[in-house]
Amino acid sequence: MKTLVYAEHDNASLKDATLAVVTAASQLGEVHILVAGAGCGAVADEAAKIAGVSTVHVADDAAYAQQLAENVAPLVASLMTTHDAFLAPATSNGKNIAPRVAALLDVMQISDILSVESADTFTRPIYAGNAIATVQSSDAKKVITVRGTAFAKAQETGGSATIAAVASTGDAGTSKFLSAEIAKQERPELTSAKIIVSGGRALKDAETFAATILPLADKLGAGVGASRAAVDAGFVPNDYQVGQTGKIVAPEVYVAVGISGAIQHLAGMKDSKVIIAINKDEDAPIFQVADIGLVGDLFTVVPELVGKL
Template structure:
């Protein structure tokens, strides 16, 4: 089976989520990558160095500068249906960009998308979470072409060095004129990005307000060199921006250490972090659901326990 992996990037750097997607694709067969962007030569070079990659297709055109799904989807569909040079499966990282493009590709190919896979069980058989991760479904596709999104936290990352894939330019399908890029408001932080952070400190609704969140959570995160997350309740209450949200409708994370402070553990939040290697929970409610998944639990008042912990580091 010949697989195509869509490379997640910003035209200058390759996203970590791509490496896990390559690992998933390698379980299906020969791996090719697609880099679609503008002035993205450095990304193509980095993609070619990924271990296990056979070929890198590069579509360098202003139409792909912002990776608008309406422009990229026809390009991918063409690479899938290119006769003997086509591909049997296309895999996307389950990032914002990947989840935006994949359904359009599936529609163009008239196949069913398989979302958020956790493992590859066979050539057309996969597992994926349902019911907010409380059950794992095994699904088998009968489609000739596969369109798949990959949960990056479920697969090891492929080695970013060691490969020497050939780089091949592919023809642009151009700007379809269906959408246009207006602007982007990007949050900038010196802290690690949530999906790649090895340690995450998250706060919940119990932190009362934005000022308290800053006073309690940020010093601990700074001491640990950690990323900062939050429950949906904390985000909805305006304590932090929504790009901090961890959970079913936020970011899916699996750090080495996840510290949940003042988070009760609603099912939607657990779906986004329960694959973390070590979970530490601090909550004054001993019956909070978070303690059911925690490796280490501290029943205590966070307003005393967290500053004490921070001071002791």
């Protein structure tokens, strides 16, 4: 079985999300990677070194400079004549491309898989992760998105894949890239951070959030997250949100400060290795998933904790 993995990249370097997808794909069979971009030779070289990859297909064309889904999907569909499954990370980009590929191939997409049970059977979360469904596909071609936190990352070195150029399908002409405003953070990116400190609505306002959460995050060298309630209240930007409608994370340590533990938030962080919860409500749902729970006033506990670190 030949699998085609979509490479997440910025035309200069490969993103970590791709490595977990390679691990998932390797459980299905021979792994090929598609690098679609403009001036993306360095990315192709990097992809060829990933352990377990046999071939890297490179489509270097200005049409793929921004990896618009409307342009990438026809390219993937054209390559699926010689591949049995297409796998993409369950990122914003992957979730934009995969459904279009599925539509072009006239097959059902299998979303956000957690494990590969066999060549046609997978598990995926439903009901905000409170139940795990086992799904079996009878489609000849599989289109799959992979939850990166559910699979170990493939080794970045040790491979020696063949690099092969593939013909571009060109610009579909149905969309145009206008601009991008990319937030720059000094702290680790949420999806790759080993430690995350998240704050909730109990932090009252943006100033209090910053004064309470940031010193703790700085001491721990952690990424900063937030519940949807904190984001909706304007304490922090949308890209801080952890949860079902935000980012799915699984760090080594997740510190939840003033977060009650709504089901939508738990869906985004309950796979963390160690969960530490600080909340004054001893009946808060967050304590049901926490490995370490501290009942107390966060405005007293957190500064004390920072002082002892």
